[in-house]
Amino acid sequence: MTDYCIRNTEEEDFVKIADLAEKCSPMVTERNSIYHIFTKFFKSTSLVVELDSGELAGFLLGFVSQEDPEEAYMHLLCVDPKIRTRGIGKSLVEKFFEAVSLKGCKKVYLITKPINWKSISFYRNLGFLEEKKGNIINIMGASAIRNYNGMGEHMVVFYKYIE
Numbered sequence: 576m577t578d579y580c581i582r583n584t585e586e587e588d589f590v591k592i593a594d595l596a597e598k599c600s601p602m603v604t605e606r607n608s609i610y611h612i613f614t615k616f617f618k619s620t621s622l623v624v625e626l627d628s629g630e631l632a633g634f635l636l637g638f639v640s641q642e643d644p645e646e647a648y649m650h651l652l653c654v655d656p657k658i659r660t661r662g663i664g665k666s667l668v669e670k671f672f673e674a675v676s677l678k679g680c681k682k683v684y685l686i687t688k689p690i691n692w693k694s695i696s697f698y699r700n701l702g703f704l705e706e707k708k709g710n711i712i713n714i715m716g717a718s719a720i721r722n723y724n725g726m727g728e729h730m731v732v733f734y735k736y737i738e
């Protein structure tokens with residue numbers, strides 16, 4: 576397979592991230608302005624996978640909580656379908672953990688849709704646990720928080736402590 580590197584975002588990456596996000600269903604897509612905020616203001620906790628050809632083939636956009644600096648949040652994660660299941664998603668998550676650990680974080684959160692069974696398997700495999708507190712609804716074997724993102728938008732909330 577082509578060689579690649581994982582690096583922090585540069586501001587102009589947001590355009591390529593927006594293009595790649597179109598291939599990341601069922602992950603949500605955002606307006607370009609949201610990707611731009613991450614690549615400009617959250618560079619140190621936002622990562623891209625760059626192939627030797629210069630093509631951008633994955634990204635993880637996240638940040639450290641301003642409310643609790645010991646907590647971090649992974650907002651979006653995607654690996655190009657043509658290079659999936661080769662450990663690249665796992666490497667992105669590990670690099671994010673390293674980055675936020677250096678900033679003093681002890682816990683990482685993310686949310687995913689209960690229908691996104693691939694991502695649920697992926698995160699469970701990496702040792703993330705599902706939040707079981709609150710108004711829980713079981714959907715396809717996953718524990719989702721009812722109406723987490725508004726009426727009818729039940730979401731699985733995952734967390735993992737940084738060792």
Ligand SMILES: CC(C)(COP(=O)(O)OP(=O)(O)OC[C@H]1O[C@@H](n2cnc3c(N)ncnc32)[C@H](O)[C@@H]1OP(=O)(O)O)[C@@H](O)C(=O)NCCC(=O)NCCS
Nearest residue numbers: 602652653654659660661662663664665693694696697700
């Ligand atoms: C989820 C996603 C990022 C995984 O990326 P990836 O590069 O294919 O994952 P990896 O190859 O690093 O897999 C890491 C581990 O998860 C497991 N895994 C990955 N995809 C899986 C799947 N579809 N079903 C079950 N397990 C899976 C792998 O077997 C691997 O386990 P191992 O370390 O024991 O070998 C990728 O499928 C993706 O981009 N999906 C679309 C976007 C999305 O849903 N993002 C998450 C929600 S925000």
